Amino acid sequence: MPQPDAPDGADARRLDALLEQVATQDRDAFEALYQQAGGRLFAICLRLLRDRGEAEDVLQEVFVTVWHKASRFDPGKASAMTWLSMLARNRSIDRLRAAPPRALDDVSIAEELPDGDLQPAQLAERNDEDARLQDCMQALEPRRRSLIRAAFLDGASHDELARRLATPLGTVKSWIRRGLTQLRVCLEP
């Protein structure tokens, strides 16, 4: 199955074209989009929700939304994969926030969380955009880096992070905001 593993390559452009076809209500393009992007979107939902049934529900919701709202996709702003991924993330996080707070054990952060060091093979394959982000993530203080990773990849909220770290909410927010600002400055051209 073709996977758009290289977002800067031909796969990415094909995905952009498919999404633009979906905006014209092309059902065949929509099915092809499901085949080519569904696996990555499903992985994002699974990672955030940690429940197969919930992840399937959200994946369904995401594709129904894609069918209705594909015309909002602007290839000048983002790649199709980024647009779709953010839609999947947002729907997954909305579902997480609508549910009762998760047990603390389900929110992995800080010391237990891998800090995102890449293996040599991954280093060789990563594209420029990815490389810059990884370098800037590595430049963050480890605590800020862990918090940002836990939030972005595992869907942890401010409250969950504060409870888990047994740290006042305001302090956790402040750490994250400083981390974000440091990241933006580092990534500025």
Place this chain on the structure above:
Amino acid sequence: MNIRDLHHEDGQPPSADQQAGEYVLGVLDAAQRREAEQRISSDAAFARLVDQWEQRLAPLLEEVGSAPVPAHVWLRVRRELGWATFDTAPNARPWQRTGFWQGATALAAALALVAVFTRPAPDAPVPTPVAVTPAPTPAVEPEQATRPVTPLLHDDGRAGWLASVDATLGKVLMVPVPSAPDAQGRAPELWVIPAGGAPVSLGLVSNDRAHTVDVPAALRSALVNGSVLAITLEPSAGAPHPAPSGPVVAKGDIANL
């Protein structure tokens, strides 16, 4: 602004850029997310900041990778969009000339139902159908307490799916013996083949999840003893297909209805 923000270390409210970053990062609670979304639709500058954060952080998702895409979710998407899960295509019947399906029917009929229960699986780790039989029964359970099960067998006699047919309600519960997705990305498609007739698609099925297939009213008459259920591997695009194009991977004859 949350009252608790007054107590954070800096004593300064977050900048618009930090708020956009927090939204994309996903740390906000439900109410704060709704506020941020309203601001995205009403404040173009804020929306741009959100776009920029999405661009910046998206590469982190590379490490999440990909998971096998569940075929039955595609069926649910189609259903929710109100698309027919079955398209009649009476003029597309080239397979009738090939004789292949008649052969397949005869072969399937020759495979006695009991074979799978008596013959041990040649290579062990595949669960026997007996172990998989107590499948969840559909929620809609009328007067009938039990229902026969049709094993759909691979060529080597192992069961690939168990089908439980409810001809009255027009439903077929498909329980797969979980298997790896097709390396070429094709999806399993279920066909019903009336005795002496041509295969008609019932749509895609899952290779690892039990689910119910709705059979259109016009096809329910085919859910009778003597008909064959078969699975072929097909491109997911365009399903249900007017005719099978891929290899038959499992089949079984409906019996004991």
